[in-house]
Amino acid sequence: MAKLPAEFEVVIDKLVFGGEGLGYFEGRPIFVVGVLPGERVLVAPAKVTGKFAQARLLKIIKPSPIRLEPKETQYLSTSPWQITPVANQQQFKIDLVKEVFSKFATLPLPDVALTPSTSEWGYRNKMEFSFAVDEQNKLVLAFHQRYSWKRFVAVAEVKIAHPMISTVAHKILLELRQRNIPLTVLKNLLVRYSHHQNKCIAALYVVDAEFTPFNIDLPELSGWLIVYSDPKSPIAKTTKILCQVKSATLVEQLGDKLFQYSYESFFQVNPPSFNLCAQRMRELAQPHPTSPWEGEGQLLSPPFQETVGPTESPPFQGGVGGGLLVDLYAGAGVIGMLLSDKYQKVVIVEFDPAGTIAAKENIQLNQLDNIELIGGRAEKEGLPSILAGADTVVVDPPREGLHQKVVEKIIEAKSSQLIYLSCNPATQARDWKLLSTQYKATHWELFDFYPQTPHVESLIVATIKK
Known part of the structure; x- marks a missing residue:
């Protein structure tokens, strides 16, 4: 195909899964963020392949x-769907999810409902900021521009995040300016918020292992960390903690339980809306009332025994319900623990060491005596024996979806019920194509955890085919 011009116009035909608009220029598909169907826009090539191109939005012509009107200058980087009312966003999400299921599998059910978020703005409890310098060479908070790791856009306020997050981030930025900390040693700033504590925790990631730590005393902070992160890694991940003041964890309430998690652990970013989803799972979970689990309660942690350490288990009594629930990809153990009173026994499987530690602490924090914790990758930790006798299997995997071995073992186990919560309906559709050979959907619902963005959560509840 011919080389694209530096700027060109394109008419947007439709939105595609992932939120981009699709148009065509001289027969080549062009994908653009921040546009709506029917619009004529001026764009510039950003990423070009032989078959298609992604382009940066320059101007709305029609x-x-x-x-x-967007509420922020950086909306293309954080919340590109704030350009249309939430009701329209929700219909787009329904249509695109149904389209992706039709493409990769079949619809679990003919129709799918969408439950709105409890808040349209200020709902996120976590933001990760980059750094840049402005025209006056002043340090600023920034996000990467869409389709680029080299271009940045300065951040004044993130309206989809809880307001305290922006407040804390800018106070830390001011401290960095006053200390003349150079851009070259900075990597990222992570700020997380707890509704339960009404506090934030902040972690400053630096690329200099000899960075001189400092404390920052803010009333909004329950913890402050300075972390050395390997500069060879493109992501902000802890290599070594250089400084920790107060706590490295937050505590959040979900349902009637408290959950502690570390500054880097996975946790739900919209807890009030997740509560709605958790309530739906509680309503639909079907423990077998006549098949009590016979066994002893215990906390296990292979293969991270040294990290987690031995634990004294409380006397095993079991939940008020019957049967066995297995929670795979469990993170801090949230779903399994919220459903634990409905089952005689719950087995939680989580491979991430930080998640395993958090799950162990949360079991103790909530004084739950019918949960067994297994630390290990779900696809490697003896799934047939773990799934044996399970009445309900719950999965909440990362965006990549279920490992194929997990799908195969779930199908082989033939548990009575499957609850599949997904943050990526595309990979859920891929998995459902296989799972639907043995399972029949009884409930399908979308949850709008992420207003102003294209992202949506998908919940499928299914029972084994007779």
């Missing part, structure tokens, strides 16, 4: 009648 706007859609449902377009709104």
